[in-house]
Amino acid sequence: MIEQHHLSIATRGRGTYEITDAVQQRVCQSAIVTGLCHVFVHHTSASLLLCENADPSVRHDLEHFLARLAPDGDPVYTHAAEGPDDMPAHLRAILTKMDLTLPISDGRCALGTWQGVYLYEHRTGAQQRRLTLTLNGA
Incomplete structure (x- = not known):
């Protein structure tokens, strides 16, 4: 069985936003007991x-x-169409990940004790981010 769900996450600017509960809620509401949850931004x-x-x-x-690796406003960047955080935001996204695959066991994401799922906003201004969760299993 395959299910697909969408999440919309509002951010207030650069930083991490925990979305573990939102992902877990979608998995728990599904009919999938054992399988995989793929999350894509x-x-x-x-x-x-x-x-x-x-x-x-x-x-x-x-x-x-990441601020040291991809500083805002670095004059070496040629892509700055949307401001000094534009190219650094792209670099940060490339260096991290735009998707995660999580195991589903007993109808829940099987996360470790100290693991959380986060949306990492790389732009300095507020954004509305769209995620797709694809659940695959039995």
Whole structure:
């Protein structure tokens, strides 16, 4: 059996937004007991993370690391059509992931004790992000 669901996530600008509960809710409401949940973000300036959910300093340190790798307004970038965060947002998305595949066991995403699913917004302004969840299993 295959099911597909859509989520719309509003962001307030750059940062991580935990979406674990929203993903789990869709999986729990489905008829899938054992299988896979594929999560895909439909944007080139946002990404998805499976990350530590107990200590926010992990995501804080990730942001500082990516800020060094892809700084806003770097004069080396030629793509800046939407402002100084435009190319860095694309680089951050490429360096992270735009999709995740999670196991489904007993009708839930089988996440580790300290794992959470996050939408990672790379633009500095507020955005509306669209995600597709494809559930496959029995």
